[in-house]
Amino acid sequence: MKTKALTRLMLGAGALAIAVPTIPVIAGVVKKAPAKVAVAKARYGAFGIDLTAADKSVKPGDDFWTYANGSWAKRTAIPADKGGVGYGNILSDEAEANVRTILTDMAANPAAYGATGKQVGDYYASWMDQAAIEAKGTAPLKPYLARIAAVNDLTGLQTLFATTGYASPIDVGIIPNLADPTHYTAVVGQSGLGMPRDYYLLEGAKYDGFRTAYKAYIKQMQELAGIPDAGAKADAIFALETAMAKEQWSPEQSRDIAKLNDPETLAGLKAKAPDVDWALMLKTAGFDNVPTVLMANNTALTAMGKIMVATPLQTWKDYLAFHFVSDHAGFLPKAFDDAQFGFYSKTLGGVQVQRDRWKRGVQLMNGALGEAVGQLYVKRYYPAASQAKMAELIENLRTAYHERISSAAWMDDATRKAALVKLAAFEPRIGHPDKYIDYSSLRVDRNDLLGNVMRSGEFQHQLELSRFAKPVDRTLWGMTPQTVNAYYNPLANQITFPAAILQPPYFDPNADPAVNYGAIGAIIGHEMGHGFDDQGSQFGPTGKFENWWSPEAKKAYSEHTAALAAQYDTYEPVPGVKVNGKLTLGENIGDLSGIENAYEAYQLYQAKHGKAKVIGGLTGDQRFFLAYAQAWQSKSRDDRTRQQVLTDPHSPAKFRVNGVVRNFDPWYKAFNIQPGDALYLAPEKRVHIW
Structure with a gap:
């Protein structure tokens, strides 16, 4: 989700x-x-x-x-x-420094902050323990890549598409119902690209350079993970994502709420995108027997289904493996982290130096246990007079x-x-x-960073599912x-x-x-x-x-x-x-x-x-x-x-x-x-x- x-x-x-x-x-x-x-x-x-x-x-x-x-x-x-x-960055830096103080205290003295404090402290400590991350090498990846390797048909493929932590050309989630915002609805929409959509499509030397760099990055990530034949697979993955980008809605098209508002029954989803096993994907995501689903980017989803069945299964498996490694590179040894920074921050964003690890750890914790950290932040740093x-x-x-x-x-x-x-x-x-x-x-396991990240994603998934029927x-x-x-x-x-x-x-x-x-x-x-x-x-x-x-x-x-x-x-x-x-x-x-x-x-x-x-x-x-x-x-x-x-x-x-x-x-x-x-x-x- x-x-x-x-x-x-x-x-x-x-x-x-x-x-x-x-x-x-x-x-x-x-x-x-x-x-x-x-x-x-x-x-x-x-x-x-x-x-x-x-x-x-x-x-x-x-x-x-x-x-x-x-x-x-x-x-x-x-x-x-x-x-x-700018000023926004100054405030963000100050907030990060304040949160760092909280996290450092929790990591050093987790028992002093109760059960939640121990969770936060252990999670942050697992991020900061770079020696342990290096020592484990690529071992943490193996069960997840093995799950991808075990896929042998479209059913297994779509199951992973709807599973937390894996890439997908189709997102599944929940939002308040547009027709009745007091209740939630399931929603499906376009996803799955490794670069901004227009970077695949715009002409000119600048964008040619981005595309060349992205293919090199796909190859590099696979090589770091020990995936064979990385060059040919990188070409196939890039071609697949380019085909997806051509069919997906532009950012300005995706602002049109009236066009996004397409509530469909399961039968309606099947009629508009018959190549997708909607019942399987919705059930996998936890949305069994929902009466309607909001079909955002409907024409793009129709095209994603066609691309799904037209693309060799092995290419999709290579796509999933690459994206899993890339999406989780920051939680792996330094070579992975540096490669991810080199492409996304340096090549695409012009940033020259990786941020201090503690700063990135603050952002990680704000995402994983943000309100637990926020509760202490408010007590320490927010004046009631404001x-x-x-x-x-x-x-x-x-x-x-x-x-x-x-x-x-x-x-x-x-x-x-x-x-x-x-x-x-x-x-x-x-x-x-x-x-x-x-x-x-x-x-949370103080010695299992990638596991913490995956369990955190699943926690958020289950939290949202628990709200869905209410x-x-x-x-x-x-x-x-x-x-x-x-x-x-x-x-x-x-x-x-x-x-x-x-x-x-x-x-x-x-x-x-x-x-x-x-x-x-x-x-x-x-x-x-x-x-x-x-x-x-x-x-x-x-x-x-x-x-x-x-x-x-x-x-x-x-x-x-x-x-x-x-x-x-x-x-x-x-x-x-x-x-x-x-x-x-x-x-x-x-x-x-x-x-x-x-x-x-x-x-x-x-x-x-x-x-x-x-x-x-x-x-x-x-x-x-x-x-x-x-x-x-x-x-x-x-x-x-x-x-x-x-x-x-x-x-x-x-x-x-x-x-x-x-x-x-x-x-x-x-x-x-x-x-x-x-x-x-x-x-x-x-x-x-x-």
Whole structure:
């Protein structure tokens, strides 16, 4: 079961696109804030903005991101072990260091933390014991490769396709039912590629190089595992994946919820993809006798079935063996780990040096026992005061959305009423879940790293199966508290802000309010905006997939969003690679909606607490916009950016600033933007969502 991939397919990603694993000010240098200003203890600068990051040689109207961040960009090198660097990475590094302290304590003194503490400590210790991993060599692989070798027909092949831990061209998982999000449904979708889909298909020397490197990597992994005839098998595996890529949906096609929404009975699945033994795969995955299954990427699944029966069984077995070794290379001797890093991080991402092992161990533990670690993280590192201040910010954003939706000229009264009902039903979750996952049934062996990984995957599989027959538990979280990100779930109408993101520069209790509204306020607004973006707007207040728009309002809205997509289609972050306006549309709508409503919420704050004074030579509005730009202070390697543009629904950081502010009238006034400035758009060309 690969539910994470299917959940991302249906629900999209978090708000922020950090270089590891995907997220996300600043202005002219003037006087320092006077000592009497109450926010002097802000983490960045005198009031929450690092003015030394600005590049005053650049006009704000020509390139606002560089005006705000240019000096920082010039003086900041991307670390050799990262694909990018920025504020999001700084917070992620801090969260990792804090989690490391917890893990080290548990590994050294597991008994002191109870049963769960021993699980976490032993798991982490099994990862850090490199000498033991080297000593075992390829022995841990043998039972899994033997299982693949024992396959002698399509029945055995499809059984492994539906088994946790093995690759498959077809994912099987669960998500809330689009028609009734209070209950779960089984879902099947496309999967199984070793590179991003477009890397198999795009022409040009760059992509030819990626394909050549991938074939060499397939050969190398098999040789390390002692698999004979690796070269010929690599050619066959690559040809198989290329055939799959040609039939699979593109990332932008997979954003179309209406097309993904194809609930089928077992008979319907058989009719659309007769070459797949659906009953076998569903039963193997634990979904016996389900009345309907959501058939996402339906035409691709039809093609996957045809490819399955047309491809020699031995090629599929070689495919499974290669992917098992590759997918688990990090848990094997150093030669495997280095080979995996060399292709995926260095060749595809441009990263030069492997991250420290303890850092990768933190990410492993966050995935395997994340909420057990998160519970301690919250106790040690999350101040209760953040909860109350965030709640106030969120409610101000809700009020701002109410006012702007109420006054949106393009929306008719019936649609407006429905939008306000949905807004009122938004459920914010802040910091951490109310209850945590019980990991007590997961067996952890301090001397069996690969076994721990496989048992962890099976634990997650069984956990999801245990939930399947029950009503959806709305208290479940899709991110751990130690995750620097946030997300909106349209199937529950919930916005979630983990503890780790509620820190400077996104949120600083000691910063000037303009800074907090421009940073975390815009992120909150972004997440709320997802409820009304091109995907989220297709879900009602309870999370049900339903149309609550009049035809007239939908047409007017589509005209706005099409214009925004067309703007982003022109942006070229890497020579020859342009942003895909359709793929990034939902996130771009979220960004624009976020700044519109965060600004409105800031005006509401001033109406209650008094008009903002000039601080450091900057007005409140200028500080707001500079804080917004500083929150997206990020730079990444060209190869990482290329991969992001082709696969990720988030635009690169620079365009999450420049592409947004140029559509927002108050920014023009705050910085006196004039015709002739590079970012200037005539008023009639500016896109206004709310």
